[in-house]
Amino acid sequence: MDGARVRRGRVAVAGSMVLLVWLLAGCGGTKEEATTPPTTAASAAPQDFSGPGPYAAGVTRLATSSGQPVNVFYPADRAAIPASAAAFVYHPEDTLGPIASVLPPGIASDVTVPDAWVDVPASTSGRFPLVVSSHGRGGTRFSQSSHFAHLASWGFVVAAVEHPSRDLQARLGRKDVGTSDVVAVNEAIALLDTQNGSTGLSRTGPDIQLAEDGCLPPDTPAEQIQAVWNHLDTAQLRWAFGIDPTVAEASLQRPYLDATFPGTIAEYQDVP
Numbered sequence: 001m002d003g004a005r006v007r008r009g010r011v012a013v014a015g016s017m018v019l020l021v022w023l024l025a026g027c028g029g030t031k032e033e034a035t036t037p038p039t040t041a042a043s044a045a046p047q048d049f050s051g052p053g054p055y056a057a058g059v060t061r062l063a064t065s066s067g068q069p070v071n072v073f074y075p076a077d078r079a080a081i082p083a084s085a086a087a088f089v090y091h092p093e094d095t096l097g098p099i100a101s102v103l104p105p106g107i108a109s110d111v112t113v114p115d116a117w118v119d120v121p122a123s124t125s126g127r128f129p130l131v132v133s134s135h136g137r138g139g140t141r142f143s144q145s146s147h148f149a150h151l152a153s154w155g156f157v158v159a160a161v162e163h164p165s166r167d168l169q170a171r172l173g174r175k176d177v178g179t180s181d182v183v184a185v186n187e188a189i190a191l192l193d194t195q196n197g198s199t200g201l202s203r204t205g206p207d208i209q210l211a212e213d214g215c216l217p218p219d220t221p222a223e224q225i226q227a228v229w230n231h232l233d234t235a236q237l238r239w240a241f242g243i244d245p246t247v248a249e250a251s252l253q254r255p256y257l258d259a260t261f262p263g264t265i266a267e268y269q270d271v272p
Helices: 093-103 145-153 168-172 182-195 206-212 220-238 247-252 254-260
Strands: 018-023 056-063 070-075 089-091 111-120 130-134 157-161 263-268
Touching: 056 145, 056 182, 070 145, 070 182, 093 168, 111 145, 130 182, 130 247, 145 157, 145 220, 157 182, 220 247, 254 263
Parallel strands: 056 111, 130 157
Antiparallel strands: 018 263, 056 070, 070 157, 089 111
16 A cells, blocks of 8 residues: 555645645545645646656665664666666565564565666756655655655655654554654755765554555545546646646646546635
8 A cells, every 4th residue: 555645735726715625535544735836827738747757766775864764766767777776675674663573474565666776876867856755653754655756757856754753663562752853854854965966866453444544445446546646746846846837737727637537636615
């Protein structure tokens, strides 16, 4: 279920009081806010960002100055990826720690992220915006790896920071203190600034419910939600960073979303 989370974001809907667009229930229950694009009429043809972009994703594992692990996803030129490149795979131990060793067989397994390669050369075709991910309570820096690789394929560098004070291991061990991790996020930004140009870059209860949320009938299939989430996040980030903003804005208009992803967008109107 990697990366398949319900995505809540704000998109432009011209001539409407609609303030919030929210994907109908898909695999996972995390809801996240995003920047609201302007409601001016778009003047360019929209583009579907739900599929892979022009790059492959490179992945490297780093650590901040205080020791917080960081997974970094970055654009890589497919033609420059060596045949010997290792696919990015994460294991149950990465997300569950020692708990993974006591789970029954088949409960957790390795996850291979498509078109993501370990420590391959970063693309030199341009400057790429940095996006920093700070996971929520019970999450990990690995949880949205497929989505981060998707963003990297569209020309973003994504730094996914681990917060041990409230990650999945802390949640399962009931040691979740829920602390703020602004320091770790700032350290990740400083880390990427330093790296730039140098290297190229059997439990029951609510925890089980967290793992199943949105993954059962009649929930929308996870793959369908993943496609919409990939599109919305990519388009919003391209708009926010000024990368073909008119195309990005057109790609966030309600008529285009309804035609491209029918039945997956719901409107929520602000009621005082």
